[in-house]
Amino acid sequence: MKKGIWWLQAGLAVVLTLFLIGVSVVGTLAFRPLYYADIEKLRIAETSGYSKEEIRRNYDALIDYNMAWSNGEFSFPSLPMSENGKTHFEEVKDIFDVFKYFALCGGILGAAGIVFMTRRREYRYLKMTAVVSFALPVVLAAFVAVCWDKVFVVFHKLFFRNDYWIFDSVTDPVITILPDEFFMHCALLIFGGIVSGAALCTVLYVVLRKRGQGNPENKGV
Numbered sequence: 001m002k003k004g005i006w007w008l009q010a011g012l013a014v015v016l017t018l019f020l021i022g023v024s025v026v027g028t029l030a031f032r033p034l035y036y037a038d039i040e041k042l043r044i045a046e047t048s049g050y051s052k053e054e055i056r057r058n059y060d061a062l063i064d065y066n067m068a069w070s071n072g073e074f075s076f077p078s079l080p081m082s083e084n085g086k087t088h089f090e091e092v093k094d095i096f097d098v099f100k101y102f103a104l105c106g107g108i109l110g111a112a113g114i115v116f117m118t119r120r121r122e123y124r125y126l127k128m129t130a131v132v133s134f135a136l137p138v139v140l141a142a143f144v145a146v147c148w149d150k151v152f153v154v155f156h157k158l159f160f161r162n163d164y165w166i167f168d169s170v171t172d173p174v175i176t177i178l179p180d181e182f183f184m185h186c187a188l189l190i191f192g193g194i195v196s197g198a199a200l201c202t203v204l205y206v207v208l209r210k211r212g213q214g215n216p217e218n219k220g221v
Helices: 003-032 030-041 045-046 053-066 084-120 124-159 172-178 181-210
Strands: none
Touching: 003 084, 003 124, 003 181, 030 045, 030 053, 030 172, 030 181, 045 053, 045 172, 053 084, 053 172, 084 124, 124 181
């Protein structure tokens, strides 16, 4: 394989990995049935003191806000919110916006790269993408399984430059309807999405090799 093509394939693998991460994060954010199921499983209505209907209504408002591309004013339909809480949710939306751009831009650039590589019958980028995309969630999932509480704290300290994420249930009762276990379930669903993408890349790579569609230089890779 020519050196220039190797770097192009490595670059495409990075783009596709970011695409898989973006799609998995945004897909998990949009997958409301996960939270609806956790309302029952985690007994959120009983522990929070709010009805299931009110919980769903406020959660849906939060998801609608984070899924939107615009940065309008946010407020819960029926839950009070402090200024620090409001700032935190604005910062959370900024982070989700980054993942949305990963999904959108990664999809466009990835599609262009795939067309280019397919015309050249170069497919090593699929193997590169699979390796990176599989290793990352597996390592992180191991930490989540062993010490979720520490991972949760470290995540917030890395991505937020303040302690507004530490809610007081009196001023920000939303914390009572968003238990830590729910966020762990979200993390596992994200990891599952990324691993599924890695598995798809692996299958495509193996199939294309078996069909002999790759360049002779790629044989045995």
